[in-house]
Amino acid sequence: MALLEVENLGIGFPTGGRIVEVVRGVSFKIEAGESVGLVGESGSGKSQTALAIMRLLREPGRITRGAVRFDGTDLTQADEATMRRLRGGAVSIVFQDALSGLNPVFPVGVQLMDVIAAHRDVTREQARERAVAMLNLVGIRNAEERLGHFPHQFSGGMRQRVLIAMAVACEPKLLIADEPTTALDVTVQAQIVALLRDLRERLGLSLLFITHNLDLMGEICSRAVVLYGGLMMEDSPVETLFTAPSHPYSRALLDCVPRLEDEPGMLRPIEGAAFTLATAEAGCPFAPRCVLADARCGREHPPETGQHPHRIACWWSGS
Amino acid sequence: MSALLELDGVSKTYEMESRIIPRLLGRRRPLLAVNNVSLTATRGEVLGLVGESGCGKSTLARIILRLDAPSDGRILFDGHDIAPMSRAALKPFRRRIQMVFQDANSSLNPRKSVARLIGEALAEIAVPEADRRERGAELLKLVGLDGAMLDRYPHELSGGQRQRMAIARALAMGPELLVADEPVSSLDVSLQAQILRLLMDLRSRLGLTMIFISHDLALVHHLCSSVAVMCAGSIVEQGETRRILHDPAHEYTRKLLGSVVRRRYSPIAPVS
Numbered sequence: 001m002a003l004l005e006v007e008n009l010g011i012g013f014p015t016g017g018r019i020v021e022v023v024r025g026v027s028f029k030i031e032a033g034e035s036v037g038l039v040g041e042s043g044s045g046k047s048q049t050a051l052a053i054m055r056l057l058r059e060p061g062r063i064t065r066g067a068v069r070f071d072g073t074d075l076t077q078a079d080e081a082t083m084r085r086l087r088g089g090a091v092s093i094v095f096q097d098a099l100s101g102l103n104p105v106f107p108v109g110v111q112l113m114d115v116i117a118a119h120r121d122v123t124r125e126q127a128r129e130r131a132v133a134m135l136n137l138v139g140i141r142n143a144e145e146r147l148g149h150f151p152h153q154f155s156g157g158m159r160q161r162v163l164i165a166m167a168v169a170c171e172p173k174l175l176i177a178d179e180p181t182t183a184l185d186v187t188v189q190a191q192i193v194a195l196l197r198d199l200r201e202r203l204g205l206s207l208l209f210i211t212h213n214l215d216l217m218g219e220i221c222s223r224a225v226v227l228y229g230g231l232m233m234e235d236s237p238v239e240t241l242f243t244a245p246s247h248p249y250s251r252a253l254l255d256c257v258p259r260l261e262d263e264p265g266m267l268r269p270i271e272g273a274a275f276t277l278a279t280a281e282a283g284c285p286f287a288p289r290c291v292l293a294d295a296r297c298g299r300e301h302p303p304e305t306g307q308h309p310h311r312i313a314c315w316w317s318g319s
Numbered sequence: 320m321s322a323l324l325e326l327d328g329v330s331k332t333y334e335m336e337s338r339i340i341p342r343l344l345g346r347r348r349p350l351l352a353v354n355n356v357s358l359t360a361t362r363g364e365v366l367g368l369v370g371e372s373g374c375g376k377s378t379l380a381r382i383i384l385r386l387d388a389p390s391d392g393r394i395l396f397d398g399h400d401i402a403p404m405s406r407a408a409l410k411p412f413r414r415r416i417q418m419v420f421q422d423a424n425s426s427l428n429p430r431k432s433v434a435r436l437i438g439e440a441l442a443e444i445a446v447p448e449a450d451r452r453e454r455g456a457e458l459l460k461l462v463g464l465d466g467a468m469l470d471r472y473p474h475e476l477s478g479g480q481r482q483r484m485a486i487a488r489a490l491a492m493g494p495e496l497l498v499a500d501e502p503v504s505s506l507d508v509s510l511q512a513q514i515l516r517l518l519m520d521l522r523s524r525l526g527l528t529m530i531f532i533s534h535d536l537a538l539v540h541h542l543c544s545s546v547a548v549m550c551a552g553s554i555v556e557q558g559e560t561r562r563i564l565h566d567p568a569h570e571y572t573r574k575l576l577g578s579v580v581r582r583r584y585s586p587i588a589p590v591s
Contacts, residue, residue, distance in 0.1 A: 185534050186579060212508055253508065264541050269515075273477060276477065
């Protein structure tokens, strides 16, 4: 049994008397110890999917269909007490913006110890020891002294490390990282990715890494789920995705990254405007920007073909 | 080619807020945000300015635009030193140097329509009110947007459209120098390449000189003919982009290059 099974997940927001789905039936799974990338642009539904797994969707958003099975329990049906026990315990999440994930008026040590005390039966002293150990683990020097510092006394990269320390303090089985490096400089990005990779090996975590940066995802994940317009386009081992992407969208997404290896000025943007729900049609959401699209693509959404670990939703995938 | 902009020994020092007693004793804590920077942007070129957060690159941009005055040094724009100029003396130069910010969301007034946002810039250069709509539509077309967008508000535009609109507004006054501060870093990858291509296109069509500020060396590689690497307020290395990216002389440049994630797949020829 997989550690996490997302099955036909739908997420909707009530808009003008009806419910508009931003995630429209997405399925994927994560095995224990596996590291999976959830890749897509703004509006693809990747962050909403992460929030739905944690049952942290902002009102009035809600899960409209499907199941999220974690370790056999369907989280969409779990009560709030169960969810509170799980969050920060067996499942943790790290957000993009570390500054809003920390309370500015408390020292980070207090916040870190709170997480530990919420999930473990520990004395204050034990919580403190564990907090120091966690800061050490994520590479923060002078951990003892840093416990007393406030979030604003840390740099962006260091704040992200603190959040990661909080997320892994109670030895989660699954860590969800939602664009954890997007707000950071390239040099710091590389450090945070190295840290996540290291933690994954040392703690045996499963990881769901959410990003729009395919290269970064390739540094840490073994499998990638590519989303567009709230639907899965391709679910593929990373090596296969990088060497032979099957879906035209995956291919376009890989091609459009400006790279040092290319001739200067050689840019291959995805033409057309990014997907918006306002223009969503019944067909494949990528059809308006796709070089292969024909009338059928615009009319009907393609069925999923292939078997785990490589599934594709494209009318052209067989050709 | 002649230099459009020349910085000569430009420094900027900020007085840090210090405690009352040291202040009374006349002890100050100066912070050197920009340290003796000399740079040249030749007419028609795109000069890249790279460095990490806090290295002083955005402060330098503010100084080039004369939103801030340098503490020291000269800023020669088209041969005139604009560093010591008063607000009034600067006025004729403002329209010639324009800026595109990273976050179009916070640099566009949410309560004004696109027509008004662009119209204000056109009013500055005395375009009669009757002509502003038409001129606005032309500007939108120039950046690849539909003229119908004139009646929209910033929140009704997507991230990519907003950044295009911010570029249109910067171009409204017909600038010679465009300073773009991380113009694509808050955009999705699929849109980054679109905006970069637009900037390249505008440079050749309008003969613009550009200063492109970024922490992403891959973007600089595609857009800039020369590059200056900034670290802790100083320029540590500058020269032709090809030379700097292939044969960096400074350790810091090597470190930046080392952190670029390399491609792990080969691009496939587009299916036609």
